[in-house]
Amino acid sequence: MxxxxxxxxxxxxxxxxxxxxxxxxxxKSTLGExxxxxxxxERGAVGDRLYAIADAAGKLGSGKTTERFTRIDNLLALSAKIKTGTVQVVFPDGREINIGSDDLGDELSGFLGQPVTLKREQAIPHHxxxxxxxxxxxxxxxxxxxxxxxxxxxxxxxxxxxxxxxxxxxxxxxxxxxxxxxxxxxxxxxxxxxxxxxxxxxxxxxxxxxxxxxxxxxxxxxxxxxxxxxxxxxxxxxxxxxxxxxxxxxxxxxxxxx
The missing domain is CATH 2.40.33.20 (PK beta-barrel domain-like)
Known part of the structure; x- marks a missing residue:
């Protein structure tokens, strides 16, 4: 064809x-823009899935559980966007928190109901x-x-x-x-x-x-x-x-x- x-x-x-x-x-695994x-x-779209939400064991939040990923519900209720050159996490109530904020980890953990952190990609791509x-x-x-x-x-x-x-x-x-x-x-x-x-x-x-x-x-x-x-x-x-x-x-x- x-x-x-x-x-x-x-x-x-x-x-x-x-x-x-x-x-x-x-x-990764949140809404984009x-x-x-x-x-x-060569990696792909610049900045795409550069960050991921990780659980207490360090596994990356996803909609499924595999060797690298773990299912974390409600990730798609969050969105992420680039604003003034940095990533902002947007919560369902409209709040926007910069990824550099000291409050972000606690806010994400409270929203998702478990301890989580935001993890930047290292040697292995998040794709x-x-x-x-x-x-x-x-x-x-x-x-x-x-x-x-x-x-x-x-x-x-x-x-x-x-x-x-x-x-x-x-x-x-x-x-x-x-x-x-x-x-x-x-x-x-x-x-x-x-x-x-x-x-x-x-x-x-x-x-x-x-x-x-x-x-x-x-x-x-x-x-x-x-x-x-x-x-x-x-x-x-x-x-x-x-x-x-x-x-x-x-x-x-x-x-x-x-």
């Missing part, structure tokens, strides 16, 4: 893919998986068709970028392609495996277990794509996306010698 789409793009002179939304998440521009380096996470409008539309009365809001999926894509395009169609958008070059490495985070309530939409159940049944649990940064730069909402074949990669984006 990618080769056919490339041919169609060359014939019409119009980009088939375009950036329609961008987000970053200064604190929509932004008009993202700067990217669940890869550097950059992208959504496809065509997959969102397909899921909405399957769940017509559900709120299929892109914010459920906590991506960095939403791409406007042709009807019927799937994440698998873009794996192993190179995307040129703004001054950035990304290599799509693999599809995004989903977990219960996509079912959780956020701000103005509620908990809906059907979302994950349908993704498992109809999309084989994958929804969206991951990419690594080949060329750092910046991307803005509205940028056209050029697509070209890239080297075949393994699951983690390493080139295969075949």
């Amino acid at each position: 990618p080769d056919l789409l490339l041919q169609d793009s060359y014939r019409t002179g119009e980009p088939l893919l375009r950036v329609t939304a961008l987000w970053h998440y200064p604190i 929509a932004v008009p521009r993202l700067d990217l380096d 669940d998986d890869s550097a950059v996470h992208l959504l496809l409008s065509s997959e969102l539309d397909g899921l909405q068709t399957l769940l017509p009365d559900a709120v299929i809001d892109p914010r459920r999926f906590r991506a960095n970028m939403l791409l406007q894509t042709p009807a019927g395009m799937t994440g698998g169609d873009l794996v192993d392609t190179v995307l040129a958008l703004g001054s950035v070059r990304l290599q799509v490495t693999h599809k995004t495996e989903r977990c219960r985070m996509v079912t959780l309530a956020q701000e103005d939409f509620g908990y809906d277990p059907r979302v994950l159940r349908t993704i498992v049944q109809e999309f084989d649990v994958d929804f969206g794509i991951y990419a690594k940064v080949l060329k750092p730069g910046s991307v803005q909402v509205g940028d056209a996306v050029d697509m070209a074949p890239g080297p075949r990669t393994d699951f983690r984006g390493n080139a295969l010698g075949i």
Whole structure:
């Protein structure tokens, strides 16, 4: 499918893919903010998930429990944003507390009902998986068709970028392609495996277990794509996306010698 789409793009002179939304998440597993521009380096979006909320054992708060992460409920009731060059934690009552405040640890612990601290990333990235996470409008539309009365809001999926894509395009169609958008070059490495985070309530939409159940049944649990940064730069909402074949990669984006 990618080769056919490339041919169609060359014939019409119009980009088939375009950036329609961008987000970053200064604190892992909390709400982030929509932004008009993202700067990217080899790590991913600059400042994205640079901080995480850690429990008393040092495990990072998340919507799931793994070797590195621990489930902490109500993280999505908090949000984080960049204001005057620093990260602010926003509580549901509207209070904003700078991450440098001596009061932040106590406020977070009281809100979450357990002792927690804010932890800056060290040697191991805070990302669940890869550097950059992208959504496809065509997959969102397909899921909405399957769940017509559900709120299929892109914010459920906590991506960095939403791409406007042709009807019927799937994440698998873009794996192993190179995307040129703004001054950035990304290599799509693999599809995004989903977990219960996509079912959780956020701000103005509620908990809906059907979302994950349908993704498992109809999309084989994958929804969206991951990419690594080949060329750092910046991307803005509205940028056209050029697509070209890239080297075949393994699951983690390493080139295969075949």
